[in-house]
Amino acid sequence: MLRLMFVGDSMTVGSAGDITWRYRMWQHLRGTVGGPFRFVGSRTALYDRATDAATSHDYGAPDFPASARRHFAGWGEGWYHMAPAIGAEVARHRPDVLLVSLGLIDLGFYTLPGQTAQNVRATLLAARAANPSVHAVLLPVVPNIRAGFDAQFAEQCAELNALTAEAVAELDTPDSPLLLTDPPADWDPRLDTYDGTHPNASGEHRIAGTFADAVHRAWGIGGPYRHPRDSS
Template structure:
């Protein structure tokens, strides 16, 4: 990725990333940060989707973003309510190819572990995802966020152990697959993450949680690749 070419970011995630109607989302918080650091035309958010999840419709059909200054082109993403690594693995290749994404910002895993797969199976799907992204664009980069604990992980020791186990496997996967041609970064999960304070329902980020997730990606981009600057959004 040449420094003279504005980076194109593809944000990938589950319900914590897509957000529901009325949420600002961490995507919005990160967009404001990067706009401050890089300028309006210094980067782009790309992807096949733009909507928020509408609880009443049980579908991603809402465009009720709280800030009307959040432009339509910056709302693009590849995130889905109830969608995890296994759902995104077959979608990421076409999304990368069609959007020309340079950098993937990925926050997946909680929904997988909660409803679909065990840690080992989830790690296998993460491998499939990263492989498909590279097949579509061999030089693509990725920043991957470990799973941040929700109230279930705090209250159910067995589930909490699954989250910890997957995060260990994810760290190993990122270390093993990273290369100079297609670098991978493991973001640092917020050390002070508190589901009681940083979410509105024990899982989905409220304002403080949105800032903390945005800061995790912003810090990785800045410290790892010199993109942007220190996060000052809070």
């Protein structure tokens, strides 16, 4: 059985009432993978602003089964937090593929690009130490609305993406392949988020589609992502 783990920050975990791009990915794989698959991880909840913690199970998609809600994402968590935690998580849940969306929160609150890139490497190496054949797909930092008016922050996002590309190229191996995706096509925080950062329905489809197309092209998992705009 194919085992996939979402590793991410607030854009991946979602908050109470969200549908999440994890659900969009589940919908896609359910219709395209020619065999059983499972989402794994020690967490299932959404972030709840009322409690300021991941305590909600109020998903916006009622058909998203509890068995498919597993993940390893956290509101306010970045590479800084995952580097010391990912090894134990991978050892426990044995994912075949990591779907990773991290970095924006690091630059916003914790570390500059150079230190963040060190945490990228530490996270990938720790995951590989726990599972020598683990595959990983990394989404580049998708700039939020702040990058539109803060030139220094926009430069930091671009620098981290370049450093991440270097790390992926250096650490990629045949037994444990690493892949850095393209950014979601035509991403616009004014149209693809509900607050300048967190994805709305359009953004959820764009992120899920980017991951889905990447794993399909690289490893034959699933099929091309069918965006709602393609169904007419």
